[in-house]
Amino acid sequence: MKTNTDPRSPSLSEEELNENLELWALLEVIYQKYGYDFRNYTYSSIKRQLKRRMEAEGIQTISHMQHLALNQKELFHKLVSDFYINVTELFRDPSFFKNIRSHVIPILKSYPSIKIWHAGCGTGQEVYSMAILLMEEGLFEKAHIYATDVNTEALNKARQGIYSIELIKEDTHNYFESGGTESLSKYCTASYGNVIMKSEIKKNISFFDHNLVTDNSFGEMNLIFCRNVLIYFNSELKQRSVRVFWDSLCHKGFFCAGANERLLGEENEALFDVFDDKNKIYRKKEAA
Numbered sequence: 001m002k003t004n005t006d007p008r009s010p011s012l013s014e015e016e017l018n019e020n021l022e023l024w025a026l027l028e029v030i031y032q033k034y035g036y037d038f039r040n041y042t043y044s045s046i047k048r049q050l051k052r053r054m055e056a057e058g059i060q061t062i063s064h065m066q067h068l069a070l071n072q073k074e075l076f077h078k079l080v081s082d083f084y085i086n087v088t089e090l091f092r093d094p095s096f097f098k099n100i101r102s103h104v105i106p107i108l109k110s111y112p113s114i115k116i117w118h119a120g121c122g123t124g125q126e127v128y129s130m131a132i133l134l135m136e137e138g139l140f141e142k143a144h145i146y147a148t149d150v151n152t153e154a155l156n157k158a159r160q161g162i163y164s165i166e167l168i169k170e171d172t173h174n175y176f177e178s179g180g181t182e183s184l185s186k187y188c189t190a191s192y193g194n195v196i197m198k199s200e201i202k203k204n205i206s207f208f209d210h211n212l213v214t215d216n217s218f219g220e221m222n223l224i225f226c227r228n229v230l231i232y233f234n235s236e237l238k239q240r241s242v243r244v245f246w247d248s249l250c251h252k253g254f255f256c257a258g259a260n261e262r263l264l265g266e267e268n269e270a271l272f273d274v275f276d277d278k279n280k281i282y283r284k285k286e287a288a
Contacts, residue, residue, distance in 0.1 A: 022062035023047060029066055034076065037213045038083055040237035049082040081153055088125045088228075089167060090132075090184070093259055094177030096227075096279045097129060101179045103276065104254055105137050108222060114143040117221045117248065119212060119241075120229035121147040124158025125171070129178075130225070131201050132187050136180065140204060146218065148210035159207045161188075161197030168195050213237060217247035224249060227280075228258035239267060246271045249284040256281050 020043065027039045027046070038046060050062065057075065059065050069076045091097050108114050114134075118127045127147040134140040149155045172184050188195040210218060212229070224245050230238045242263065245255050255272060257263045257280040263272060272282040 019047075019062065022066070023050070026050075026062055026066045026069070029070060030076075030079075033070060034080075036080055037211075040213065040234050041083070041232050042234055045232045046083060050079070053079055053082050081151065088122050089174065090125045090163075090171035091129045091174035091178045091180070092126065093227075093279075094174045096256070096259070096281075097133060097174075097178035099276055099279045099281065100130075100256075101133055101137065104223065104281065105133070105139065108139060109137070111222060112142070114139060114223070115219060115221045115250075116143060116145045116223045117218055117225070118145065118147045119210065119218075119224060119226040119245070121149050121158055121207075121225075122151070122154050123163075124154075124161060124207075125163070126225060126227065127158060127205060128161060128187070128197050128201060129175075131205060132175075132180070132184075133178075135187075135201065136182065143204060145205045146208060146221075147205055148208045148218065150209065150211040150213075152209060155207055155209065161202060162194050165190060165193050165195050212241045212244065215244075217244050219248060220250045221248050221253055222250055223254045223256070225256045226258075227256060228261070230261050230263075231258060242268060242271070246284060251284065251286070253284045254281060255284065 023043060023046065031037050031039060050065070054060070054062075054065055057068075057078075059068065065079075069079055116130060118130070121127050124147060127145060131140065131145060134143050134145075147155075147158060149158070168184060168188075175184055184195075187201050188197050190196075212226075212233075226241070226245060230241060233241065249255060254275065255263070259280060261280060263280065263282055271285065273285050275281045275283045
């Protein structure tokens with residue numbers, strides 16, 4: 001597989017060149033020893049997380065980080081968690097969920113059963129947001145949600161469904177902005193400074209380990225979410241993932257990207273129609 005950028009680009013200064021080569025070596029070592037493949041993530045996002053970790057640990061150079069990551073598993077796992085960025089909240093981007101409720105849900109109501117895949121689900125707030133929306137729209141009992149991530153730590157948090165009670169204040173605002181009419185307390189309980197998603201909201205959700213870098217299609221879905229993940233991939237890995245999503249959708253199934261992600265270029269115009277450009281919702285069409 002190609003690396004995600006050319007570390008020898010002539011536009012780089014000597015300092016930038018050396019830093020990129022060190023980063024390239026670190027990512028290659030991580031892949032060869034541990035099997036985690038970040039080689040096709042964008043250097044800019046990886047470098048930001050790496051430098052934060054280096055500063056926190058008092059490590060001066062990427063080469064030294066490489067040496068330590070090879071020999072200290074605890075530090076390596078911290079680094080992996082840093083690279084798998086999990087920034088989410090319940091009903092994040094309320095206008096997106098409002099449009100799902102208003103325009104996608106009426107179409108899903110015509111199906112006898114509904115399968116939904118949250119790829120790169122992180123700590124699970126988006127998954128529970130969709131479960132709540134389905135419950136309010138009377139679709140939860142005929143739906144099944146598949147939530148996947150490669151970060152096992154984040155996946156375990158998602159499976160537990162336990163979140164800080166402080167975060168729920170902003171989440172409640174998001175919920176009402178998205179068209180919610182109940183109270184979030186209907187779907188979770190408070191306990192020792194946390195909120196815990198109720199068991200009934202979890203019963204139709206399955207959590208699985210899935211790696212968009214190496215794994216293939218995942219069932220035949222009516223709706224796929226992969227929001228704010230592709231933005232960290234280079235063009236080669238992004239295109240591979242888009243093809244996996246196309247293969248995983250049923251006829252005229254829906255795909256949802258992140259607010260800052262553009263799915264369509266010439267290579268994807270044969271795969272998807274734009275359903276809602278503002279909210280980055282696309283619909284599968286049969287490719288030639």
